[in-house]
Amino acid sequence: MYVLQNISTELCLASIILKIVYVMKKILILILLLYVGNSTFAQELQNSTEFECQYKYIYQNDTVKGTTKDDRLVLLIGSKVSKCCSFYSLQMDSLMSKPNWYEIYRKQLNQAFASNIDPPHRRMKAYVYKNYPEGKMTVTDGLSLQDYIYVDSLNNINWTMVDSTKTILNYTVQMATCDYRGHHWTAWFAPDVPVSDGPWKLHGLPGLIMEAYDTNAYHHFTVVGIRKLTDMPIVMSKTYVGTNKFEKVKRKDFLKMQRQYLENMSGIIKMETGIDIDPNSSRKQLGFQPLETE
Numbered sequence: 001m002y003v004l005q006n007i008s009t010e011l012c013l014a015s016i017i018l019k020i021v022y023v024m025k026k027i028l029i030l031i032l033l034l035y036v037g038n039s040t041f042a043q044e045l046q047n048s049t050e051f052e053c054q055y056k057y058i059y060q061n062d063t064v065k066g067t068t069k070d071d072r073l074v075l076l077i078g079s080k081v082s083k084c085c086s087f088y089s090l091q092m093d094s095l096m097s098k099p100n101w102y103e104i105y106r107k108q109l110n111q112a113f114a115s116n117i118d119p120p121h122r123r124m125k126a127y128v129y130k131n132y133p134e135g136k137m138t139v140t141d142g143l144s145l146q147d148y149i150y151v152d153s154l155n156n157i158n159w160t161m162v163d164s165t166k167t168i169l170n171y172t173v174q175m176a177t178c179d180y181r182g183h184h185w186t187a188w189f190a191p192d193v194p195v196s197d198g199p200w201k202l203h204g205l206p207g208l209i210m211e212a213y214d215t216n217a218y219h220h221f222t223v224v225g226i227r228k229l230t231d232m233p234i235v236m237s238k239t240y241v242g243t244n245k246f247e248k249v250k251r252k253d254f255l256k257m258q259r260q261y262l263e264n265m266s267g268i269i270k271m272e273t274g275i276d277i278d279p280n281s282s283r284k285q286l287g288f289q290p291l292e293t294e
Contacts, residue, residue, distance in 0.1 A: 045132055046078030046234035053077070053208065054087065054225045055199045057124070060218050061288055071123040073199050073221065076234050080134075082197050083234050085127040093237055127237055128201055130154060137201065140237070140246060141254065143261045148254050149246035157204045159187070168210040169223060176205055182293030183214035193226070200291060218289040255292065262288055 057071040072087040095105060125142040132138050137152040162175040166188065173188040180202070187198065189207040198209025199221040213220040249257075 044233050044235050045081045045083070045129065049076045049078055049229040049232040049234055051075075051077040051193075051195060051208075052225075052227050052229050052232070053199075053223055055221045056224050057199065058220045058222075063216075063218065063289055069123075072224075073124065075197065075199060076229075076232065077195055077197055078234050081132045081234055082130045083127065083236075084130075084200060085237075086124040088123050089125070089127070089237075126200075129236060130197065130201075130203060132236075138236075139201075139251070141258075143257060147246050148249050148257075150249050150251045150254055152201070152251050155204055157202070159205055169226065171210065173210050174207075181291070183216075183218070183289075183291075185212055185214055187212040199223075216289070219291055255290070255294075258290060259293075262290070 053075040055073040055075065057073050058068050059071070061067055061069045073084060074087045074090055075084045076082060127140045129138040131154060133151070135154055137154050138149065139152055140147060140149045142148065157178050157180050159176040159178045162177060164175040165172055167173065168188060168190070171190040171192055173190050176187050176189060178185050178187070185202070187202060187205065187209050188211040189198070189205040189209045191207040193208035193210075194206070195208045196205060197203050198205070198212060202209050202212050202221075208223075208226075209221075210223040211221060
């Protein structure tokens with residue numbers, strides 16, 4: 001287990017945390033590379049949130065072995081824009097707004113390692129801002145020590161309605177399907193919640209998307225709670241890591257870099273940090289299917 005230090009106080013650049021998970025029988029080492037950036041709330045996009053939806057997000061982190069991990073996504077919906085990101089990212093944003101955040105974080109890390117549990121960290125690194133700028137999406141995402149930002153299209157999903165219904169959280173939901181970004185999606189939306197939004201980038205149905213999953217069950221979103229809010233602004237989180245600013249890229253260029261990173265994660269970490277987390281590793285076939293592949 002290594003914790004990278006030499007943090008610049010002026011930049012509040014957080015450490016990269018490498019966590020070694022011991023798996024049965026011999027030494028299978030899984031390293032979690034964690035960066036924590038100095039996040040400041042830069043630009044207010046909406047003065048208040050009208051709805052907050054929370055989703056349980058289960059994804060296959062290794063499609064060969066069939067193992068899964070989970071996350072908790074928060075969708076903040078305003079009258080003009082919405083923001084979707086990991087609940088744990090919002091936790092880290094809140095923590096780092098405190099003047100003594102690093103001392104608190106180090107204490108949480110020590111407690112987590114002592115108990116052999118995951119330390120507090122960002123899971124899905126992407127932040128999705130729908131209808132910002134108007135008629136488009138802005139996405140920020142990170143790979144290792146660099147954060148990226150790109151603008152994506154909105155209202156470009158061709159849904160097919162299916163004559164099938166069921167109940168989720170006491171709402172009657174209807175099925176719809178689509179092909180989107182390399183996956184065939186099935187979604188269940190609630191016409192009684194007149195919000196054309198959903199988890200991650202999914203949107204465009206005449207009602208809130210309550211559940212969505214792809215054909216291969218690589219990714220599965222299920223709503224676990226909906227509540228009205230009035231006192232939470234929607235802001236764009238600004239994160240400083242690596243070059244201390246977002247690097248503007250095109251969406252497809254980011255996907256290409258993401259695939260290269262996932263195929264050779266340990267090699268990239270060694271190049272950036274000098275730490276060889278897996279000396280026996282080599283470039284290998286991707287065992288994780290990202291949310292979008294095209």
